[in-house]
Amino acid sequence: MRNGPNAVGVSSPLMDNRILIMPKVYIKTYGCQMNERDSEQVAAMFVQGGYTLTGNEDEADVVLMNTCSVRDQAEQKALGKMGLLRKLRQQRPHVVYAMMGCMVQNRQQSLFDELPHLDVAAGTQKYHRVFAYVDNILKSRQERRMDCLEDVFVGEHICDVASEEGSQNTICDHVNPGQRSSAFVSIMQGCDMKCSYCIVPYTRGVERSRPIDDVVDEVKMLVDRGVREVTLLGQIVNRFGREWGIEQGKSAFVRLLERIHDIEGLWRIRYTSPHPIGFRDDLVQAYVYLPKLCSHIHFPMQSGSNRILKLMRRPYKHESYIELCEKMRQARPDLAITTDIIVGFPGETDEDYQETKKTVERIQYDNAFIFRYSPRPGTPASEMEDQVPERIKEERNQDLLAAVNKIAIAKNQALVGTTQEILVEGPSKTNKQRMTGRTSQNKPVIILDGSVDLIGKLVRVRIDECTGFTLYGTYCPGCD
């Protein structure tokens, strides 16, 4: 899964002594797509409650941070940022500070000690309550709140909040599915795997899947609002609904894909992340008969050494991971494969690392996220002996990055001269005159001559140029 900071503007009104009429909320999201999706839901609740979204922290009445704990760096960034934003209260004492997400679940009460100005802290199963807590405090400057208890799965009813009406006055493109061509859909929560390095099972709880009908209804609702591509989210999506068993040789996940595939008006389906465990042939075959399934899979490998995989408690052999990649490429020859790799896991020798590098060269990934192992307190790997020194982690990180980039750039360059189908998402961040979109392989393309009326359309684009990771192309309606 992708991880990285992502500012989502959210904000509220004029102050009549103590009562704000249209408060402004600033939301910053760290972590993976699950957090992005949770932020979208919370932002929509604020908008519906009469707040406006702002990307400018200096004018915020509410600062909300959705946090990640997967690596120490992610936690430190959020803590640092929340510390800095304390200054806002000097000018406007009413400012409300809130945190939600995995770091709240992980640190619980100690967050209030670290951040004395924090007003609200809501765990991963309580994000749907953030709006009410914040709103109450903003109106009355009530006492601080901590809510980390387990809750029943809440995905379904939160979705109802993302109304078109509520999202019209937002500047935050995460909130308005009506104007977006692509949306995230959470199909399950939690994780039961307990990989020895990972905090996620502790922050997101046990694995639980949404009913197939609920997911299908949500996708239909999104399609009615103009969404053309969905990305199904889960920690191990291919374990979706495994308690419902196999029917006619198909897992619940494949049955879900088929149902979603049938939805008229939906053009593309993506999912993240799959896991080699439970990745059955029915899912491989889906790439043959479900054309809406995009030609990209983000398939975390973590390590190319069986010894390290075992220490990581990843219950598969490196050979079976490679075999799965090969089978998928047979089923869908243009499949782009990306991955997650951890370097410097405790006990990783240079030999282990070289096996990982060899796998990178063998699979020829379209791209890879490389992470230096970060000990997470309370996880088994953090207690292991033979922790790898930071200097070695960094060396391996740089070495592997060079290998990954070389392959990724060559693959992008090979696309120059071809025509690709692009789902146009909107103006490019760096130049608003140009449109951007993605290929089925999930490669971003800047359309040099594209105009806003292409947004939400699937168009043919001839790739003219590639500068490293960015592809540039021209709109080419007659090309095939």
Ligand code: SAH
């Ligand atoms: N559920 C997904 C991964 C979610 S976490 C899966 O199992 O594939 C996203 C990525 O963060 C992981 O794939 C892993 O590469 C990385 N990661 C998780 N814990 C980490 C840690 N303690 N240190 C460094 N990277 C970590």
Ligand code: SF4
């Ligand atoms: Fe973490 Fe492993 Fe679960 Fe992925 S499968 S979320 S890496 S415990």
Ligand code: F3S
């Ligand atoms: Fe995602 Fe980070 Fe939580 S990766 S699940 S936001 S710990």
